[in-house]
Amino acid sequence: MPEGVVYDLGYRPHEGERLGRAGAVRALYRDGVRRVLGIRRKARRKILPGLLIGISVIPALFVVALDVFISDFGEIPSFFDHPDYFDFMGNFILIFCALAAGELLIPDRRYGTIAVYASRPLRAADYVGGRAAAMAAVVFGFVWLPHVVLLVGKAWTSSDGFGSYLTGHLDLVWQTAAATVVYLVIYAAPAFVVAVYSTRQALAMFLYLVAFYTVFATAHAVSEAGYPAAGLISLPDHAGYVKDWIMGSDTQEWLAEAAGLPAYGSLLLLAGLTVLAAWVVLRRYRSEL
Numbered sequence: 001m002p003e004g005v006v007y008d009l010g011y012r013p014h015e016g017e018r019l020g021r022a023g024a025v026r027a028l029y030r031d032g033v034r035r036v037l038g039i040r041r042k043a044r045r046k047i048l049p050g051l052l053i054g055i056s057v058i059p060a061l062f063v064v065a066l067d068v069f070i071s072d073f074g075e076i077p078s079f080f081d082h083p084d085y086f087d088f089m090g091n092f093i094l095i096f097c098a099l100a101a102g103e104l105l106i107p108d109r110r111y112g113t114i115a116v117y118a119s120r121p122l123r124a125a126d127y128v129g130g131r132a133a134a135m136a137a138v139v140f141g142f143v144w145l146p147h148v149v150l151l152v153g154k155a156w157t158s159s160d161g162f163g164s165y166l167t168g169h170l171d172l173v174w175q176t177a178a179a180t181v182v183y184l185v186i187y188a189a190p191a192f193v194v195a196v197y198s199t200r201q202a203l204a205m206f207l208y209l210v211a212f213y214t215v216f217a218t219a220h221a222v223s224e225a226g227y228p229a230a231g232l233i234s235l236p237d238h239a240g241y242v243k244d245w246i247m248g249s250d251t252q253e254w255l256a257e258a259a260g261l262p263a264y265g266s267l268l269l270l271a272g273l274t275v276l277a278a279w280v281v282l283r284r285y286r287s288e289l
Contacts, residue, residue: 024122025130032134035107036100052096053142056089060146064153082147082176083249086183089143090236093187096142097135098208101191102201104131110199114288124285128278135192139184147176179243185270186239189277196284223255231255235273238266 019026033039038046108114117127151172158165191208198204215233222230231237234255241254245263256266 021121021123021126024117025126025133028127028130029133029137032104032131033138035103036134036138048099049096052092052099053145056092056142056146057149059088060085060149060153063150064157067154067157081249082150082172083179083244083247083251085146085150086143086179086243087240087251089146089183090239093139093143093183094209094212095205097139097187097191098194098205100135100138101188101195101208102198102204104135105192105195106198106201106204109288118288124282124288128281128285132192132278135188136184139188140180143180143183144177147172147180151176175247178246182242182246182267182270183239185274186235189273190235193277193280196281219255223258228255228259231259232261232269238269241266242270 035041037049108117151166151169155162155165155169160168190212194208194211195204198207212235216236219231219234219237223234232255237255237257240251241256241261241263243249244251244254245267257263
């Protein structure tokens with residue numbers, strides 16, 4: 001038998017603070033935010049999120065510019081008021097959520113990173129929680145940022161003065177924030193479910209968008225054919241219905257409203273969707289972590 005040989009590979013034990021599970025969750029959150037926004041990644045990874053953010057903010061900036069250059073431009077037109085802005089943003093929120101969910105969940109499984117996480121004191125709930133927190137942060141910022149721009153811009157151009165305008169419209173802060181959470185859950189929860197069963201980001205995004213628009217179109221077609229209860233499967237209508245309820249607006253008659261469902265019923269459906277999506281995603285990852 002040959003004699004054993006000892007190789008010095010330069011291994012050094014960890015000498016810093018041991019952050020435990022909480023530190024791992026925070027690291028997952030930070031990494032997730034960077035992934036979705038393309039931070040520290042190739043330029044092509046920044047194009048789509050940057051384009052979507054630009055599209056979401058430009059209309060608000062345009063309205064503020066009109067207020068600046070047109071002195072008698074009293075109020076922002078109704079189609080750019082806060083409640084209608086959510087309706088305008090619907091398709092972009094959908095695309096952004098499809099992009100974010102794929103970026104957060106699929107690469108870890110595709111490239112085997114999930115096995116590295118499994119070697120740490122990290123539970124399935126920790127992993128999902130870190131990724132979900134990153135999803136919530138970036139999508140919330142994406143949806144709410146235009147409303148902040150719109151509110152601050154109107155306050156800046158208001159004849160009442162910046163402080164007086166903001167003080168008189170503070171209710172818009174919590175209303176738009178609450179409505180943003182509604183849209184976040186309605187659009188992001190199904191995107192997470194699709195992403196956990198996909199291995200390709202482009203495919204997951206395509207399937208999610210096709211399924212979402214197919215259900216939406218079917219609900220409207222069947223509802224208009226005389227079966228209003230079919231409108232209950234249209235998630236965007238639930239989001240708009242709850243948004244109008246929160247903000248005291250009436251932008252249109254939503255399918256859920258036409259089916260006779262009260263606004264709090266749509267809110268309960270939103271809560272149920274959140275619980276169901278969390279259960280599906282956690283069940284998927286408990287077999288891997």
